[in-house]
């Protein structure tokens with residue numbers, strides 16, 4: 001086996017680096033992946049019973065305003081013209097999200113225009129007079145207490161298993177509040193679902209005569225030819241697994257939220273009429289229900305079966321899949337120590353990247369953009385002889 005470069009992890013970050021190195025540098029790349037499939041958390045594949053493309057680790061919608069990333073992605077897959085909309089089920093009533101004029105008028109049983117709605121929200125938000133110090137205060141300052149209690153407090157407590165007064169205000173600024181009837185979830189120039197699914201997209205990226213894929217192998221376990229002990233210092237490595245695990249948790253474990261998914265096939269052609277409904281009420285244990293057929297309306301689907309997935313959120317234990325970095329002050333201090341250890345390995349041609357390797361929440365387009373950057377700044381110079 002020849003390896004000029006080892007890439008650990010076949011998510012969008014690892015697949016991008018591997019593809020670029022094989023094509024641009026003529027390098028022989030070995031991609032090692034712990035799971036039995038490529039694509040990382042974005043992975044989707046057809047459900048064997050219904051043929052409906054199911055997203056194994058939760059709904060993924062590709063959206064970007066980055067033209068370089070968009071044209072790179074389009075080399076390997078086409079995208080349909082899906083536009084994401086999310087609804088919330090509160091007190092047995094369905095409301096549009098993100099919070100917009102439709103949500104406000106339905107919730108307060110009124111018919112306000114934008115200016116009157118702005119005045120109403122300002123009145124409800126008046127209790128916050130100082131700079132908001134946490135997520136709860138930030139949310140109330142943006143939407144007022146009644147809407148906060150209906151749509152944010154319970155959902156956020158379930159998502160983060162933490163009281164919203166203890167969470168960073170920045171989390172809530174990801175969700176826009178609109179004083180018009182626009183209820184598109186994302187505002188990027190390009191949006192869609194890969195027509196062949198995420199698994200097929202990444203398989204296509206890695207389908208190159210100079211890329212060897214090793215599925216079901218953990219780079220950090222054992223001492224085989226493609227393991228940390230055998231490779232570091234011998235062959236360049238791009239590592240996209242968890243940074244704390246690479247260093248044996250020697251500076252302490254970083255905290256993550258994990259998700260549990262309960263997937264079911266229901267005997268109906270349409271269970272909820274849309275892809276995602278959020279459940280913000282505290283007495284419902286799950287945070288949202290996904291129904292995958294709605295992502296690909298261009299495909300034929302059975303009219304007597306549908307695939308749904310209930311999503312539950314909790315803190316990750318040592319054996320759980322990490323999904324969202326929590327980022328407490330203690331995490332930030334630990335991360336800085338891991339970053340120093342990682343920097344010391346640069347001389348041995350080891351680079352860390354991706355969601356797990358950088359301990360950052362990254363949307364798919366940002367994962368690809370970061371990988372293209374890692375390829376140019378770290379990998380390409382390694383091959384300049």
Ligand code: FAD
Pocket residue numbers: 008009010011012013014032033034035038039040041042057058059060061062063217218219220240241242259323324353354355356362363364365367
């Ligand atoms: P990953 O996809 O996590 O890939 C890392 C890979 O490395 C994994 O396959 C893992 O098995 C492998 N690995 C780890 N350690 C080892 C090891 N020691 N040996 C071998 N292999 C290893 N983004 C969007 O743009 N739109 C969305 O709608 C969206 N929805 C999301 C929903 C959820 C629930 C989550 C959690 C994320 C969502 N994202 C979304 C973000 C998206 O999942 C990430 O952008 C993407 O996963 C980042 O790719 P990555 O390669 O950095 O990491």
Ligand code: UDP
Pocket residue numbers: 088097151152153155156159171172174175278280
């Ligand atoms: N959020 C909420 N209610 C919702 C949707 C989102 O309170 O119906 C809050 C919640 O704190 C969440 C944050 O807004 O963590 C960001 O929402 P997004 O949908 O981006 O995040 P995710 O669900 O992926 O964490």
